[in-house]
Amino acid sequence: MTRPATFALPGDITTLTGGYLYDHQLVQALRDQGRSMQVLQLPDSFPTPDAADMAQAVDQLSALPADQPVIIDGLAFGALQTEALASVRAPIVAMIHHPLAQESALPAELADHLLRTERANLTLARHVLVPSPHTRDMLIERYDVAADRITIARPGTKARQHPQVPKADPAMILSVGILHPRKGHDVLVQALGMLGDLEWQAQIVGNPWDDAHVGQLCDRIARSAMGDRITLAGRVSDGRLQNLYGQASVFALATRYEGYGIVFDEALSHGLPIVSTTAGAVPGTVPADAGLLVPPDDAGALSDALRRMLTDAPFHKARVKAAQQAGAALPSWDDTARIVARVLDSVMDAPA
Known part of the structure; x- marks a missing residue:
């Protein structure tokens, strides 16, 4: 008992x-x-x-x-x-x-x-x-x-049947994290603005932290040259989120600090390669062969990492395989x- x-x-x-x-x-x-x-x-x-x-x-x-x-x-x-x-x-x-x-x-x-x-x-x-x-x-x-x-x-990680959905075309970059300054969504928007020569779309999912910060993110997206490709989805249902994980080709989070980062495990469980930062616990959570990590608050480096994931097919494929293996071994x-x-x-x- x-x-x-x-x-x-x-x-x-x-x-x-x-x-x-x-x-x-x-x-x-x-x-x-x-x-x-x-x-x-x-x-x-x-x-x-x-x-x-x-x-x-x-x-x-x-x-x-x-x-x-x-x-x-x-x-x-x-x-x-x-x-x-x-x-x-x-x-x-x-x-x-x-x-x-x-x-x-x-x-x-x-x-x-x-x-x-x-x-x-x-x-x-x-x-x-x-x-x-x-x-x-x-x-x-x-x-x-x-x-x-x-x-x-x-x-x-929660045992679930991942939805069998086709990958989005053009390739989807998915970011999941509370809409809070610590998550660095502003840096991600800036990095995405440097990828205008490539075909992609992006979804940013997260529970709003406060109206002021959400307003700042909306304004930043509206002023970006790539704003029409970026969707600030906010809070979504679990079913919708699982579909987005299934449709995505890359997971990206420009976080400024993480004590762990459960969303990284979720991304790995879906076999998604990860582009993030070296902040906090991220290097100990994201396997080195399953992603690319760059310094926090470095939009240029983040953009370069995303570019490689989107354009180097063998590199992306190897990271997908590593993410799948890591995801299968999660507790x-x-x-x-x-x-x-x-x-x-x-x-x-x-x-x-």
């Missing part, structure tokens, strides 16, 4: 971003393995809650029983008041997708506050879960977390859940 546990996170667990997708799939896989998992929805204003939302989150966590562990998603964990977190009776496991202070475009004062808060809060966690070696190394080097307190639980969410289940049980068996 497995012990019950709680997963606490801000907002709706079905939100369409990589971190929430991870949390949702993990909870479902743990339930499928027979573990009772309660989802505790904290206020969605984290990581910058007002006083009322902070108090509500503290009250919710403080009400959890002392004999059941709680996994707290990093979006809330790193921003909670340290003194209040110390009063939580439930054994705490932190889920750090990537540290809050490392988010791009943060005001310096906020980044400093989050760095200090997250560092202090990590001392209160019985154990820490991360999605990648990159995030583990960052917590060791920048946050002084002992290596033996961290477990890597790499994201799984399942059941594998991820087994790793997390061992952590939950060890936390309860170990002395406080």
Whole structure:
């Protein structure tokens, strides 16, 4: 009989971003393995809650029983008041997708506050879960977390029948990622603007982060000489997304930082060669023979990589084969859940 546990996170667990997708799939896989998992929805204003939302989150966590562990998603964990977190009776496991202070475009004062808060809060966690070696190394080097307190639980891939759809003509470049400055969609649009002599089309899929940034992307596309070939699709249904993966010939994401990047595994599972950046965990997630990685914020290098994928047929074919092989070897969410289940049980068996 497995012990019950709680997963606490801000907002709706079905939100369409990589971190929430991870949390949702993990909870479902743990339930499928027979573990009772309660989802505790904290206020969605984290990581910058007002006083009322902070108090509500503290009250919710403080009400959890002392004999059941709680996994707290990093979006809330790193921003909670340290003194209040110390009063939580439930054994705490932190889920750090990537540290809050490392988010791009943060005001310096906020980044400093989050760095200090997250560092202090990590001392209160019985154990820490991360999605990648990159995030583990960052917590060791920048946050002084002992290596033996961290477990890597790499994201799984969802078993599904990929739609048998023909490849788009002209070749489709697919980008998937929340419409947020960190994902570098602006750099991708700039890079695509340098490929006017080639035949291609592009789809950018992602949940809007805020209206202002979406407006900036729309304006950038409208001003691009290649704007009529670029579709900012925004949020789409899962069925539509699977069709786009099937129709695409290249996956591209000009990300400025990734703690892991679940979309890369999704692309590999569809046998798509990848053009991305060397930011964060990307080099450890994308096999070297399955794609091309360039420095972040280098639209020229990104454009050159896309050009080679579109024009060098033998090179593209070899990357497709490597992506297919890598995709076939990816872990399942059941594998991820087994790793997390061992952590939950060890936390309860170990002395406080």
